[in-house]
Amino acid sequence: MNEHADGGRVLEIENLCAYYGDSQALHDVSLKVAKGEVVTLLGRNGAGKSSTLRSIVGIVQRRTGSIRFNSKELIGMPKHHVSRLGIGYVPEERGIFSSLSVAENLMLPRVVQPEGMTKDDIFCLFPNLEGRDTLQGTRLSGGEQQMLAIARILRTGAKTILLDEPTEGLAPVIIDQIGASLRVLREKGFTILLVEQNFRFAAQIADRHYIMEEGHIADMMLTSEIDANKSKLEKYLGV
């Protein structure tokens, strides 16, 4: 049931350059993500991973190049139209609103496609969120806020998710929970572009890994190749 003419490529980025004011954050970034794949962007702090995600949803000041989602060009599109194509974004800072309750946070993003998860499905996946409806969004713990940030995207029916460092600052138990939920999403056929510094976490759920360095793509590895190239990887990540 492949609806995409160009070989199932959901996301295709070519020669993306991004600028914050006068400084250039991304230099000719090119990558592809196929339907149903889970791909990670690995790299040190400041390598340009978050900037890549931000460029896709349109949050950077200036972009050149091409970002195609299901063959539609995203550069030049008004910011509030991007999600309608079926992309969900979970930012690095999670973006839970303090002036909204948990329920309001959950319902905020616009529904973009019909088969979004119901509240019950979401509570199955993230039981911690159940029964917290009226609580102020920022009163949740860090891990719960992360789950909420993912959950509200799942509600919209978006089948492609951009996740920026979901495990940052979380306890190992919560990290496992989130990893498990991401694996569930993968089973369900979601396409995920994941930014991570923790490559062990990345290796558990992703098929492919792009390694970024100083604003460009330095290398690409399949998960199967990681063991063989551990030292190269560690050098890139400055571990």
Next chain:
Amino acid sequence: MFELLGISPQVLMGQLMLGLINGAFYALLSLGLAVIFGMLHIVNLAHGALYMLGAFLAWMLWTFLGLGYFWALLLVPLALGLVGVVLERTMIRRLAGFDPLYSLLLTFGIALILEGAFRHFYGVSGQPYPGPDIFQGGFNLGFMFLPTYRAWVLGLSLVVCFGIWFLIERTRLGANLRAATENPVLVQVFGVNVPLMVTLTYGLGAALAGLAGTLAAPIYQVNPNMGSHLIIIVFAVVVIGGMGSILGAILTGLALGVIEGLTKVFYPEAANVVVFVIMVIVLMFKPSGLFGREM
């Protein structure tokens, strides 16, 4: 008890009622200001001029088109809403990324233009505007006489204020608004057309000012200075209540109207400045305002 204070109950209740009516206007106007400040982070110094424009529009509808009070109640807020939308789209939006003090100066300039224009054509004396016949007369409540029109003003203001509060705090649209105040970029990524919301919010604030102007027309004479007279007090109200707080604006507006009224009874010379004194005190101890959150 009243004899002890040397004030007759009639005078006291009369002033309290006057104070409450003033408070209703303060609440309506500061609600508009708070909504605008919350969403756009600008201090709308043109708000008083928009209020005056509303009152004049009501008067013009009656004088030139023979359309009475209830027409004005409907048309003036709509017209002012449109004016607000135009102002935001053409001018205010251009200052979005800059220091908010520039938007303050821009709205100040707009106020000067509006007030100057009306002063030029209509001078400084007031134009009388007849209240609706249906609201003439009043009720004798025993301890005081309550004019019907004043009761109507109070009632309608409270309904509108509560309605807006409900819209912002309890509805989905309000959630979008509150979220956009906090992180407009992220909300746009979530599919909400934030620039449109910003424009409409300014329009809503202007519409509220227009409604207040129409309500005020039968009570206070319609004159070009009516806005600048009121605007600074309304600002003090918003600052005391908390600049982004809807509830704060409403409650503080009502309360300060009453306090002003009481001050007129017991210490009339201070009535003009009591609001400012309270503002300075509040700013010293709770700078984000009584109901505000630190911005």
Next chain:
Amino acid sequence: MQSHSDKTGMIAKKRVSYRVMAAIGAFLAMMVFVMPNMLYPIFLMKVMCFALFACAFNLLVGFAGLLSFGTAAFFGSASYISAHAAKVWGFPPEFAILAGTAAAALLGLVIGAISIQRQGIYFAMITLALSQMIYFLALQMPFTHGEDGIQGVPRGILFGLFDLNDIMTMYYFVLAVFCAGFYLVWRTVHSPFGQTLKAIRENETRAISLGYKVYYYKLVAFVLYASLTGLAGATKAIVFQLASLTDITWQMSGEAILMTLLGGMGTLVGPVIGAAIVVTLENYLASTNLPVTVVIGGIFVVCVLAFRKGIVGELQAAWERSRNRRDR
């Protein structure tokens, strides 16, 4: 050993110094000999008073970075005190002006101490509210005579020697006052104190972390601003022999902002030019049918939207651009 660039730097500085001295000399010569014959001295005096008024405000907003909406409180109160001192207490003009300035300085200390505790919009709002309180005080206090104001203020004999009723004597006195005030602003800006103010304006948190008592720096700047504004107001009362409510309304505070914005915030000469333009414009408009407030408001809007650097600021930017092109 001094490097070549150090030497040329020093020579460049000396050249600039000579140029500045020449400019000042030319200006003074013009003001002393030429202008009074070309334009009405009374008009020029009005310009100078408001130029000082705008320079004082610019010191606060352009250099210290604090937008005050309460300038009228200092301008008007100094005006009233000076007028009252000259008319009712019989002070000679120099003491009347001194009294007005001192009153403004004191008021500046009080209002500043309260307002500076907050920043940005809140600071502006507090100054607005406090100056409104002063307005209502002025409205109600008997000595100001409310709507009539204090009229028929005697000009008196300056230092017991110079009869200020002679228009040219008055003119030179006002010129001297203006020059003194301008010089004070200039020295303040270029002093270590001024540099610290600039640092605070650009990055307050860093200044605090460096150990500067930011509050006191701001307070001193505020009192200076209030005093110089007061000097302008007190002098104006003697020149025009009138102190009125107009001087203490919040619209007058707005004029200070307009003059500075139009001329160029943060430049030394900008406010002078802005004041000259606004006074000229208001004078001209008063004789026509055009509504002054509308025109002023229009200029405000245009400036804020498209012309934020002001006249002098834009000229400076253009000069920088052409210099950059030359250097390439």
